[in-house]
Amino acid sequence: MFWKLTALSASSPVDSILDKENFTLDELLDEEEIIQECKALNGRLINFLRERAQIELLLQYVVVEAPEDADSKRTFKFPFIACEIFTCEIDVILKTLVEEEELMNLLFSFLEPNRSHSALLAGYFSKVIICLMMRKAVPLMTYVQAHQDVFGKLVDLIGITSIMEVLVRLVDSDDHIYPNSMEMMQWLVDSNLLEMIVDKLNHSSPPEVHANAAEILCVVTRTAPSPLATKLSSPSFVSRIFGHALEDADSKSALVHSLSVCISLLDPRRSNPAIQLYSFRSQHSYESSVQVDPDTVGSMLPKLGDLLMLLNVSADEKILPTTYGELRPPLGKHRLKIVEFIAVLLKSGNDIAEKEMISSGTIRRVIDLMFEYPYNNALHHHVESIVYSCLESKTDTLIDHIFVDCDLVEKILQAHKHPTLSGNSNQPTKPASGTKIPKVGYLGHLTRISNKLVQLANNDKRVQEHIQENGEWNDWQSTVLQEHNLVENVYRWACGRPTALQDRTRDSDEEDVHDRDYDVTALANNLSQVFTYSIYDNDGAEEGQGAMDRDDEDVYFNDESAEVVISSLRLGDEQGSSLFTNSDWFAFQDNASGDNMDTSSPSDVMDEINLNGTSNGGNSSSDDEVVVGEDEELAESKIDFDSLSSTNGDLIVQVAEANPKNGEELSSPMESAGPSDDIGLFQFEASDDGNPFIGKPTPEWVSWREFR
Incomplete structure (x- = not known):
């Protein structure tokens, strides 16, 4: 392919400013092409910007709040351009910054408690620090080691999302960032960074602090088996996290985010938002049994009874109007998080945890919640996971508990006999008066659970004996369940287009073209x-x-x-x-x-x-236009x-x-x-x-x- 390149103008506006005898940094920052010239490695410009005096002025724009009477350039444009100059990752500019301790002190002065910490400047400060982590990690960490108070100042501002990003990069370090990452990680373990972050989960912190602290700790769990993750999963730290979760019953935010950290300790994959969304869409495709340190699980069990008490909704007098009636009270995010925690804890397969949940009645209470809140799909998702874990358990005690004590089969049959919302005054979900009573929303989940029972009964005599004890099951399975399976089988729906191969049943490896959900020939x-x-x-x-x-x-x-x-x-x-x-x-x-x-x-x-995007017959007067000739390969084809x-x-x-x-x-x-x-x-x-x-x-x- 032939390329015709037209040369750029010999002199740019930035060069015109540099040609002056007396010019200021503000004149350069006001020029629109300065970032482009920096990325193009304009030698004269870089030699000017690398000077210590210019670096100091750039830092002033990044970390010092503009006066109230300042114009828009000083308030918005110059700080943005200054940050972009640093993040162009020009080595000589960054080298001048990290080799001068006074300049580093000026940069980190943004963290001082008596300074203004606007979200705008916090974002610029964060970008500069992360750039130094990527390009000048060793001198940056050397400075931080010599100034131990930096960690405390960062944690105090953890409620600012940009500052949280700095801490996330710090605890999520690897060989791509630090050449000696293991030494740096061990140094973080020896410091009190984790203790300070965990303490931010206390009930006196605002919700945004709880959320950001939990996010950082979840990132630490995903670095396992790193020394930092090992320290966080120790019994002392788990007990401290649970202590913050339950120290104040009114602090729902502390409970939710503390349990999020515990869930991530049990299964680090769940703290990944992408996997979490995929799990919810595809139900239990990735939720296999997870291996957890028994000491970590054991440190969670003493608080299980306190969590179970929070699942009691009888004392809650809150009312939430809905389209179908009222919730008295609503389930709430904190109770939903408790159910999720129980589902993940049960999936760990810990024998002691299973016995504790049986004796405390936790599993029975969670299954009852599913029928008390028939339109909470997220709750139904977690309850289904709990039932699956019980059915696939290797212990007879847990299987007997799910059939005998929880009376699972009878609940399934009764739900299909009465598929509409009950007007029972003792139930928290109440239908609206004068309107048609809606159908309950968990029947699809019950259908999948029933199919799981049928599947396990073919290979497990224990399950078969339990479901055969109910004389109505066989007739219900051959009529109602079979009908539901036909209706809910989306691959039999004629929607006007064939079902894509990748959307078919994931467990099927059949590639026979004749065994398709549509008639290819027709x-x-x-x-x-x-x-x-x-x-x-x-x-x-x-x-x-x-x-x-x-x-x-x-x-x-x-x-x-x-x-x-x-x-x-x-x-x-x-x-x-x-x-x-x-x-x-x-x-x-x-x-x-x-x-x-x-x-x-x-x-x-x-x-x-x-x-x-315009037709000009192949001619152009633009200086920077690239004219593409005919490709020989395309011409031959x-x-x-x-x-x-x-x-x-x-x-x-x-x-x-x-x-x-x-x-x-x-x-x-x-x-x-x-x-x-x-x-x-x-x-x-x-x-x-x-x-x-x-x-x-x-x-x-x-x-x-x-x-x-």
Whole structure:
């Protein structure tokens, strides 16, 4: 490929300022191109900015709040430009900063308690510190080690999200940041950083401090088996975290975020937001049993009874109006977090924890909550996980408890007998008077639990004996459960398009094309009728009628050829486009006849398109424009549609461009393509034996998107 580059102007506005005998830093910061010149490594500019006096002035903009009567440049523009100069990661500028202790003192003076800590300057300070962590880690850590009070000042400002990000980078260090990361991590362990962060979970701290402190501690758990994570999971630290969670019953924020840390200690994957969202969408696809230090679990059990008391809603007098009635009281985020903690604790498989939850009645209480709050889907999700953990347990005691003490089978049968919201005054969820009583929202979860029981009963005699004790189960399973499974099987729904292969049951590895949730051959035949019958143009009525009169052999697709059509449609869907609705895929032709088809190759089209979005015939007066010539490879790969049309037995794909009216030419073939344009033809011609692919190469799909 040939490139034609036009040289930039010899002198930039920044150079013009540098040419002056007397100029100030403010003049440079006010110039729009200063950041671009820094990234371009303008030597004269960098030599000026690396001076100690200029570094000090830049730091003043970053860490010192502007006076109240200052103009907008001093308040907003200059601090932003100063921060961007540091984050350009120019080595000589950063070196001047870290080698001067007075400059480092000026930078960290932002943390002083008597200073103003606006969110704007906190963000700039955070960006500079993180840049130093990435590029000048050793001198930065040397400074911090010599000034131990830095940790305390950072933790005191932990409620500011930007400061929290600095601490997150500090505790999440690895070999990519610190060349001696293990030594640095051990130094953090020996310091009192973790103790200070955990203490921020106390009930007197505001909610934003609780949230940011919990986020940092969750990050520490994800670094396991690091020394810092080992220290945090020790019994003394776990007891301290639980102490902050339960020291004040009115501090729901401290309880929720302290339990979030404990949950992350039990399963660090759950503290990852991406995995957490994936888990909720795909139910229990990743929630396998986790291995936890028994000492960590043992330090949590003494507080289990206190948590169970908080699940009692009878003493709570709060009222929450809803669309279906009232909640008296609402479940609340703190109770939901307790249920999640119980689900993760039970999944750890600790025998002592299982016995404690059985004896305290925790599991029975949690299952009852599911029926008391029939519209809390997050609660149902965690309860389902708890039931699964009990059913898959290796101990007979837990399995007997879920069937006998919790009476799981009877609760399932009764819920399907009475699928509407109960008006019982003792229940916290009350329907609105004068309206139709809605159906409960946990029936889908109960269906999955019932299917799990059926699956386990086939291989586990204990489960089979328990469910057979209820005489109604067999009839209910063969009628109600089977009907629910048919209705809730989304792969049987006819929604107008085939189910994508990646959306099918994840546990199935079956690749047989005949064992699909849709009829590939029938679908392909329907597509062939769409592509071969002109429904938009009256001029093509005769041709369309001819297509209708063809024999079935002309439009018949076997499974192999049909699969190619489906795969191509799926490929287009994955790329965010639709064959039928997106004119970006193909350009269509107004004329029904294909004799005058424009067979311009994609490389020819590129010559007509200006990269800046306007057509100028390939000429430009812009100094910085890059003119792209014809690619030799694209030129060699031009498609001869006429030769394709004359080849017997080939699969012929004709892509027609949109022809402008009145003979006018367009600079881009996309210009007249739209939803109202006529659809071109996909013509499939089979060989004598009915298979269009035997002995013939598969044609390439042509997409204009590649050349836009």
